[in-house]
Amino acid sequence: MRSSRRAGWDETRVKVAATGAASAVNLGLGILKLYAGVFTNSISIISDGINNFGDVFSNAGAAVGFGVEHRRPSERFPFGFGRLEYVMTFVMAAIVLVVGGVFVYSAMDRLFNRQIVTFAWTQFWIVFATVFVKAGLAVVFGLLYKKIPSEVLKAQCLDSILDMLTTVFALLGLFLYRYISFPVDAVIALGISVALIVSGVKLIAGALGKLIGSRDARADGLQRLCEAQRGVDDAEIKVYDLGRKRADAYVRLAFAEDAGEEDKAEAMRKITAVAAKNGIAVAFVREHAEVPLRESEGDDACALSSTDTAAQKEEK
Template identity: 35%
Template sequence: MTEYLLNIATKGNKDYGDEEVRGRVGYISGIVGLVINLILSISKLIIGLAISSIAVMADAFNNLSDAASSIMTIVGFKLSNSPPDEKHPYGHGRVEYITAFIISFMVIMVGFQFIKSSLDRIINPKAVIFQWIPFTFLILSMISKVWLSIFNRKLSEKIDSSALKAVSIDSLWDVVTTFIVASSLLSSFVTDYPIDGYIGIFVSALILYSGFSLIKENISQLIGEAPEEDLVNCITEGVLSYDYVLGVHDLIVHNYGPKKIIATIDVEVPYDIDIVTIHNIVDKAEDEIGEKYNLYLVIHIDPIKKISKDMAKNINSIKDELRKDNVIKCIKDFKFMVEDSEKYINCDLILDYEKLDKDFSKSKFKEELIARIKSIDSSIGYNITIDI
């Protein structure tokens, strides 16, 4: 069903990095959620009034807030896909985070409202009337919410959306709350004591927990989180793979919303290389790495005066030798240094644990590796750290 709805929404386009496709995925999530939650809300409200259950009515208004959240999802994706303008040159992608933030507040408001209603029911207790038809409907409601949670989780993973992740988590909590409400109806078989208000308090507490958890996550994104380590390593290693790049530093990654990342990095190059040559290399790196990781990359060139073009060729050969070893998973912080006429290379090597032999020796591996790269240029010292 998920793939069927996705195909309808995206018209078969699977490029989830494309802004228009992301928007369509957000719209289908909002529309499906709106329809399901309106049906559940109206039905539960009627049932709650019919059997005098404050817990069922609390669940009904919880679903009504979910319907409002679905509307916010649609509006949020519409605004976040608005093109850049004079005041917002990097687009409106962070609107999606704000949407998730508003959804979280709406969830919290519902939680507080029904703590109040549940306390009132505890003070003024009223017997709950058990009926099989309302109980069966609550079971069907849980099944629909499980599906809705899985549906939105899959969509959030496809387009990397915090808003849809919030909707998915909220739907999962709805399953828990409805289960507790259904249990309160069953309790009428066991005891005549009206526990409905206490169940309502518990349901409200779960709703509040969900809302505050979502707010915490989205505040972090709005303030600005550190980039993922994998992305940092991929950008760094990618830039280092180009000819005449001796080292990199000062990588800064800016997030302007899902799939809207701008990165800047300084690269060290030989002082005597032709400016046109290095300019073409940098342009190629910006385009290829940007396209590969779906970001906009800006590279600043730092000429290193004590490094000649010939030395740069040797350094490139050393990098190539390191990449040839299939045990080496990642090269980090590769840097060529010259101090007091002494030349040396610093770098961290991350090894692939699954490719190591049982009798693997880190010291022996390091010794053999340095011997291999010293055969390229023995005038360079090597400060290599091995991590697994």
């Protein structure tokens, strides 16, 4: 138990360091792009810079959330802080949606009220260099996501890729403005805005589903595990999501008539052990009994609650 908890804290430190560093990097990128955008009067570059400032807050929020998600359950928060990851993803998605909406307004205004854009090679190369920085962030978050699966890290990776492409198209618009009188940067900014809004909608839908209690995919795996046990005819399962790595599950098993007490006890032991390896604390409910209200699960994620079946009590 201690080793798993220590591993959890090691993962937390890595995630906090990565998102904290990304917040500082995005602050620098935002300042550079805003300077270049104001100097050239390019709405697409300015929009790209403001998008980086939005990333500063989302990265900082992610770092704070990661810092507290592995704290032990307390009297005030008996089920821990694992669901903070879903809240962070929701907030990030909301920021993306707001920024996308602002960009749409700015791009439409520039499209119908044309302004002069000044091309400058110095500012062009400054912004061009930021493309490689964003590519580096995308690679870092992508590698972290493979080692530490997290929706927040996945969102950060996708956001970095989108930002990189956004900057490329913004630079393309700035470059083409030298040869085309049509406000290309406004059209590109509009495309960037639509991409941001679509990305935000997808993120917010996934996070909202987790927060309001959509079906947990772990329930399907637990169902298959229960039904695969010897002597088990059927299983009724309720899983309560406490975060990416933690969940409470109440299981009511229906055994075959010829199932012996030893088979029942063995089935419950195996279900409990396998579920615990996947971060699920299982409590067995007596057949025909109501599922009880949840209580704090305590320190031992493998322990069964007071709703153990009669077979377990006899064994104890």
